[in-house]
Amino acid sequence: MENKIIIIIGITLLIVVILLIVAGNYFYNFSLNPSVSKDAIFDNNKNSENEVVNKDETSGECKVEDMEWILNLSNYKDSYIKSFDNLRLHGYEILNYNDSHRWVITVHGYTGEGIKMGSRAKVFYEMGYNVIIPDLRGHGKSEGNYIGMGWHDRKDIIEWTNYIIKHDKNCEIVLYGISMGASTVMMTAGEEDLPSNVKAVIEDCGYTSAWDEFSYQLKFMFKLPKFPIMHAASLVTKIRSGYFLKEASAIKQVSKSNTPILFIHGDEDKxxxxxxxDKVYNAAKSKKEILIVEGAAHCKAHKINPELYWTTIKKFIDKYVN
Structure with a gap:
């Protein structure tokens, strides 16, 4: 009798473990496998007012004229770097005609690609900045078979800053990102080896951590609690992509940063x-400013009030970039 109980308990535990592995892999593929997740979350994610979040809202603009602006420039070129784990990463490089030493790296969002950041990059270009628009790992023309959620991407952004410094020793660099790109630049800001050439960081609607964002979406989309699914998904992420979801924390990173940061968010972001x-802003110990755009949904602040948006950004970066 006692042996039967032990066998039943053992079989039950085995079934639970198998189910957790299956669930962990399912949510990993759903969220972090680029070949699967590109449309899944956006097709299924509706906010409490039945608003569908379009993937282009997290990645940048998708207008044909914005793409053509980049590709038709005579001073545009495709640039490449090697990541710490030997991926070939692509970026769009646009040199300003005024021999400026001002540079901006504009970082797209979740499942996006650099080419869709055209309209935002154009504004910086017109301010006199040279522009690098990376395709994050697993996106666009860059290699990679998983979405980094900003964590491994932070090292890639540092490689892009080193690329700029190699070509312009007098450069002054601004990091600008939206959505996942915003969390990426926040995570980059906390790195010890961030070059002093990086003078300012601008984040637009970034999340506190990958763990927090996926926990929020798990509850919102599937009505499921964090435990034990998030723990299983995080373990699968570590096995398949090399990081735990809690590691990808913008809160922890901004608390270590000495670089000035401008925090932007729409108060209707769902x-x-x-x-x-508030959580990322309060965690930051460096010089910081905040812009809350009333009525703006996710990545819509620049459309709801473009004058306030870009004027605030220009005033902010002019304090730190010559």
């Missing part, structure tokens, strides 16, 4: 919820 803004 995809990366507005309440995350």
């Amino acid at each position: 995809f990366v919820p507005y309440f995350m803004l």
